[in-house]
Amino acid sequence: MNNIAKIILSAIAIVIIFYGFLLLLPKPKITYFKDNALREYALNHNLTPVPTDYKSLLKIVDNPNNPMTPAKIALGKQLFFDPILSLDKTIACASCHILEEGGDDNIPTAIGYHDRANPKHLNSPTVLNAALAKRQFWNGSAPDVEAQAAGLMQAPFEMNITPKEAVKRLKEDEGYVAAFAKVFDGNISFLNIQNAIGAYERTLLTRGDYDRFLEGDNNAISASAKRGLNLFIQKGCKGCHTGMSLGGQSMQLFPLRRSLMDIFETEPFPFPNKGGFLGENDKKRFRVPILRNITKTAPYFHNGGVKELEEAVRIMSKYQVGDEFTPKEIKDVVEFFKTLEGELVPYDINLSANSNFEGINLTGMDLSHKDLHAINLKNANLTNYNLFGTNLSAIWRDGKPCLKGSIGKCNQ
Ligand code: HEC
Numbered sequence: 001m002n003n004i005a006k007i008i009l010s011a012i013a014i015v016i017i018f019y020g021f022l023l024l025l026p027k028p029k030i031t032y033f034k035d036n037a038l039r040e041y042a043l044n045h046n047l048t049p050v051p052t053d054y055k056s057l058l059k060i061v062d063n064p065n066n067p068m069t070p071a072k073i074a075l076g077k078q079l080f081f082d083p084i085l086s087l088d089k090t091i092a093c094a095s096c097h098i099l100e101e102g103g104d105d106n107i108p109t110a111i112g113y114h115d116r117a118n119p120k121h122l123n124s125p126t127v128l129n130a131a132l133a134k135r136q137f138w139n140g141s142a143p144d145v146e147a148q149a150a151g152l153m154q155a156p157f158e159m160n161i162t163p164k165e166a167v168k169r170l171k172e173d174e175g176y177v178a179a180f181a182k183v184f185d186g187n188i189s190f191l192n193i194q195n196a197i198g199a200y201e202r203t204l205l206t207r208g209d210y211d212r213f214l215e216g217d218n219n220a221i222s223a224s225a226k227r228g229l230n231l232f233i234q235k236g237c238k239g240c241h242t243g244m245s246l247g248g249q250s251m252q253l254f255p256l257r258r259s260l261m262d263i264f265e266t267e268p269f270p271f272p273n274k275g276g277f278l279g280e281n282d283k284k285r286f287r288v289p290i291l292r293n294i295t296k297t298a299p300y301f302h303n304g305g306v307k308e309l310e311e312a313v314r315i316m317s318k319y320q321v322g323d324e325f326t327p328k329e330i331k332d333v334v335e336f337f338k339t340l341e342g343e344l345v346p347y348d349i350n351l352s353a354n355s356n357f358e359g360i361n362l363t364g365m366d367l368s369h370k371d372l373h374a375i376n377l378k379n380a381n382l383t384n385y386n387l388f389g390t391n392l393s394a395i396w397r398d399g400k401p402c403l404k405g406s407i408g409k410c411n412q
Pocket residue numbers: 080091092093094095096097110111112113118122123124125126127130133135136137138139145148149152153157158159197201248287290
């Protein structure tokens with residue numbers, strides 16, 4: 001054997017011994033902090049509650065380039081639910097981002113215009129709390145919610161509309177002409193459509209038991225959830241899933257760590273690489289997902305490749321933290337995640353005062369396109385329907401309930 005071979009063999013032996021040694025080391029013990037200490041620990045690690053009042057909301061999410069006003073938010077809300085912004089008027093933002101269902105569509109791959117699937121099999125992320133993120137989209141390509149809306153309207157597999165056509169349609173609609181006159185001095189432009197939708201998205205923050213715990217209520221979350229929060233902070237999940245939204249703040253490599261066992265692994269991810277999407281610049285860098293409402297946004301990961309939250313947590317512990325969790329630890333983290341389920345905060349914005357539909361009673365109404373351009377259904381029965389309460393679960397068509405909030409699908 002020549003010298004070079006000897007050196008290579010010794011190097012391999014050293015690596016194996018080193019890894020073996022690491023495996024034998026006892027896991028670092030974690031200290032389970034008690035309630036008040038845990039709360040302080042979380043707050044000191046940038047895990048903060050969502051505010052309850054509009055003034056505090058503005059301090060956190062307002063965009064100096066697109067200042068929020070109640071009238072702008074109301075207009076954005078109307079546009080968010082209006083299929084008028086898709087080429088054949090069947091799909092609205094709300095079709096894929098169902099607010100009562102965790103802000104996404106609960107299918108692995110987004111389905112848009114004419115049932116076209118996202119070509120990279122991308123999973124719809126939640127729109128809830130997205131305004132808190134520093135980058136938007138799985139590859140982080142949009143800086144904020146205003147910019148992100150532009151891409152989705154134009155994508156052929158999403159809403160498939162050109163800016164010119166969108167502007168033309170709104171200019172032909174009396175209601176929108178009046179609303180744009182009030183909000184944007186009559187300037188109906190594609191940018192202002194984005195601005196209005198963005199302003200509305202900035203109000204879509206949710207609060208859950210987790211927030212009440214952070215604000216001082218020790219009984220708001222269970223002992224298991226508290227252990228989960230301890231693990232989440234101390235094992236390093238919070239390093240990436242950080243801030244008020246528990247995610248959305250940075251781009252990160254995934255998988256970050258591979259063990260010696262994975263040396264022969266040819267697949268890029270620990271789940272099928274359906275769609276072949278490899279993140280920002282194909283470097284396997286992804287915008288860290290937001291974990292608020294994570295229990296409601298299955299399936300998981302960029303291509304929806306994992307159905308169970310427990311399995312997503314296991315994968316994360318193994319590949320991002322390098323310390324595979326035990327089933328009990330996984331259960332505790334999932335219990336903690338349940339406390340991140342939240343309700344939209346009813347910020348006191350007084351939307352209806354600025355809307356065109358104020359005071360219209362929709363119960364039992366035979367809707368014509370003109371009366372209600374937010375919903376493009378004929379002969380629909382609506383019960384207890386409140387256009388500004390986003391209670392889309394109450395749409396009925398031919399005596400059958402439509403999919404919750406799914407305006408597009410009701411039309412089929
Ligand atoms: C066909 C389904 C579909 C429609 C319609 C749709 N989206 Fe999305 N949305 C997606 C998918 C898929 C992604 C992820 C795309 C990516 O990362 O490249 C996404 C991403 C987003 C994000 C980024 C969230 C994050 O955390 O990165 C926001 C916010 C959002 N959409 C809001 C909207 C708005 C506003 C509209 C209407 C103008 C809209 N969506 C229309 C499927 C849809």
